[in-house]
Each structure stands twice: as C-alpha cells, then as structure tokens.
Amino acid sequence: MKRAIFLDRDGVINRKGGPYYIYLKEDFVLNEGVTEALKYFMHKGFLLIIITNQGGIAKGVYTEEQMHEVHNFMKELLKKDGIEIAGIYYCPHHPDVSPCECRKPGTLLLEKAIKDFNIDTASSWMIGDSEIDIQAAEKMGIKGVLIPENGNMMELIVKPGLIT
Ligand SMILES: [Mg+2]
Numbered sequence: 154m155k156r157a158i159f160l161d162r163d164g165v166i167n168r169k170g171g172p173y174y175i176y177l178k179e180d181f182v183l184n185e186g187v188t189e190a191l192k193y194f195m196h197k198g199f200l201l202i203i204i205t206n207q208g209g210i211a212k213g214v215y216t217e218e219q220m221h222e223v224h225n226f227m228k229e230l231l232k233k234d235g236i237e238i239a240g241i242y243y244c245p246h247h248p249d250v251s252p253c254e255c256r257k258p259g260t261l262l263l264e265k266a267i268k269d270f271n272i273d274t275a276s277s278w279m280i281g282d283s284e285i286d287i288q289a290a291e292k293m294g295i296k297g298v299l300i301p302e303n304g305n306m307m308e309l310i311v312k313p314g315l316i317t
Pocket residue numbers: 161162163164165281282283
C-alpha cells in the first residue's frame with residue numbers, strides 16, 4: 154500500500170482571491186511554498202493527489218474542457234520542478250444544480266482515489282483550506298491539516314515537521 158498527500162486545489166495549490174472561479178491559465182498562480190513542499194512530500198514517498206470541487210462547471214461558468222486546460226497548465230508548471238501529480242479527482246456538480254455524493258465534504262472522490270492507488274489511509278494526509286476538506290478526509294480515516302487560504306505549505310507544514 155502507498156501513502157498519499159491529498160490536496161485541495163484552490164487556495165492550497167493555487168492562489169484564490171481574485172476571480173472566484175479559476176478556469177483561465179492567466180488566473181492560475183501557484184501559492185508560495187507549494188513547489189518546495191510538494192518536492193519534499195514526493196521525496197518522502199507520498200503520492201500527490203488533488204481532490205477538488207469545481208461547481209462552476211455545473212453552474213455553466215466554465216467548461217470541463219477549460220478546467221482540463223488549467224490542470225494541464227498546472228501539471229506543466231510543477232513538472233519543471235520534477236513534481237508529478239499522480240491524480241486529479243474533481244466534482245463538476247453543484248448542490249443548487251446537481252446534488253451529488255462526490256462534492257466535498259462528500260467522500261466519493263477520496264474513495265475512488267484510495268481504490269485506484271491502493272492508498273493506506275492511516276498513513277496519509279489531506280491538506281485543505283476549508284473545513285469541508287478536513288471533514289471529507291476524516292470520514293475516510295485520513296488525517297487533515299487545515300491551512301489558511303493561500304497559506305505557505307512549506308512554512309506551515311513542512312518546516313514545523315507536521316508531516317514527515
Ligand atoms: Mg480550497
């Protein structure tokens with residue numbers, strides 16, 4: 154079994170604060186400390202898996218295609234530093250339009266990822282900037298670390314030795 158760091162996307166990997174929904178490459182900016190922290194986690198043998206709510210798709214704000222473009226852009230950016238994202242799981246639904254089981258704090262996306270990669274939940278972590286990230290993780294027996302929106306993962310998690 155493998156261990157993983159599950160990561161929320163908006164506000165954790167990339168900056169949140171300008172446009173509410175990030176679906177254009179121009180609006181996608183990696184948060185400070187992200188590349189260093191992800192490199193550290195990879196070095197420690199964790200798989201990196203993103204679990205993200207993308208309700209703007211259900212609302213018709215952007216398309217799934219646009220989201221994939223942003224994800225490809227993100228993967229290219231991270232690849233420059235040797236970082237590989239093992240998987241990206243997203244919920245395209247929104248409770249106002251299409252209630253579902255996969256939107257966090259629902260656990261369906263985590264369940265899929267755990268199965269796909271044969272993840273040992275007890276030795277895995279979820280990093281999120283919202284209580285719903287942590288709630289979803291804890292339902293699955295994954296330890297959660299809540300950071301402030303756009304918080305520096307390197308300073309807040311790696312340097313204090315929260316995840317080793
Ligand atoms: Mg977030």
